[in-house]
Amino acid sequence: MKKILLGVLLASTAMSAQAADLAPRTYTKAPVMAPAYDWTGFYLGVNAGFGLGRDRAVHDLGGTGISTYLQPLGAIGGGQIGYNWQTNSFLGPLVFGVEADIQGADMTDNRTDFIGLIQYRQKLDWFGTARGRIGLVNGPTLTYLTGGYAYGNVNTTITEAGVPFAFSGNRDGWTWGSGVEAALGGNWTGKIEYLYVDLGNRTDSFAGQTLHSELRENIFRLGLNYRIGGNSTYAPVATANWNGFYLGGNAGSGTSRNHATVTDINAGTSVLFNLAPDGLIGGGQMGYNWQAGNIVYGLETDFQGSTMEDNKTCIGCAPGASLDFNSKLQWLGTVRGRLGYAVGPSLFYATGGFAYGNVKTALNGLSFSDTRTGWTVGGGIETPFTLLGLFGPNWTSTTEYLYVDLGRSSHGFDFGNAPGVLTTGAQEHIFRTGLNYHFNTPVSARY
Secondary structure, eight states, X not given: OHHHHHHHHHHHHHHHHHHHHHSOOOOOOOOOBOOOOOOOEEEEEEEEEEEEEOEEEEEEOSSOEEEEEEOOEEEEEEEEEEEEEEEEETTEEEEEEXXXXXXXXXXXXXXOEETTTEEEEEEEEEEEEEXXXXXXXXXXXXXXXXXXXXXXXXXXXXXXXXXXXXXXXXXXXXXXXXXXXXXXXXXXXXXXXXXXXXXXXXXEEETTEEEEEEEEEEEEEEEEEEETTSOTTOOOOOOOOOOEEXXXXXXXXXXXXXXXXEEETTTTEEEEEEEOOEEEEEEEEEEEEEEETTEEEEEEEEEEEEEEEEOOOEEEOSTTSOEXXXXXXXXXXXXXXXXXXXXXXXXXXXXXXXXXXXXXXXXXXXXXXXXXXXXXXXXXXXXXXOGGGOSOTTEEEEEEEEEEEEEEEEEEEEETTEEEEEEEEEEEEEEEEEEEEESSOOOOOBO
């Protein structure tokens, strides 16, 4: 097989040489070679973003119970420090690294309330991680996976008939995630990152009851790093050409924080809680860019299938006396504008526009399905993609966060001849990675 391939290569080379001798000679200027970018060295930086918990709480009241999700939501911010080692491999340049960070957090959920008799409040005050990183380098862009140790402080309070029961303490566990980091010039780099943080499970006993908690946090953040002793003279040589039409595919994950209310019409009472569909998403996108210098603006539309589901929420949680829920996001789509700033081969952008999707909610066998409309906003980084030389200069990869709000919907039902109303929201947090093929070849400096 090697001899055959060698023969084909030699024959192709000979034919190309003959054709070149016959053709008129033209001369083109060689593309500017960008300085090699080396990620090796110490760095430190800051970050900001927000976190969303998906903390399942199973409350055993003795003969009956409640299974729901407490979902602290709020801003996070902090700092990180790390070290990278860059080496070559058959995949291309690789980076191995270690990173530690510490975060302040204002993530709170105080909405869950069962007709004023039982109320739940949960807050994540702070957390930190110590992680390894491994990433693939494409010039001044690093696409990486990360994972390691996590720790933090979670406070939970249950109030029954005005009497509070509080449970707090430091927790530890593990984390994993992914991100993209790109050079901004000099020693500065910017990144977008997702982390899944698992702070373990705990069981607390009080007043003849037990509360079993599963502490799981989703972190979305932007970061800015300064590389100590890095490529201080680095400056992007050429701004990529983003003009034109593109199409591609994407895959990722989504988590919802869907406020739900069940109202008993006869009694005039309400139960407030969260439905929390979680799962994978995937689909395709297409768009068109216009460029003016470093400014890029465009339009993009996408359509996504989804496995996001919550089938563990119940009120009563006992045979014959339970409200059992199943909530799904079956598909969604968006039509968005994009506005970005190009730095060398990378595009940093914000995006927002119209969103639509299908939400299906089942309550004790009754099923309510409706297509809803709303809005979306987010941002991301798009960079060249050349894995193993299999992808040419027309290919880019994009890493993106989207918040999707599909509004609220209400449905009437009867439970044991008791009329009620179920109202649900649909607020999704999407983190995804995609590949795009540009029909107008992006032109950027070689590395």
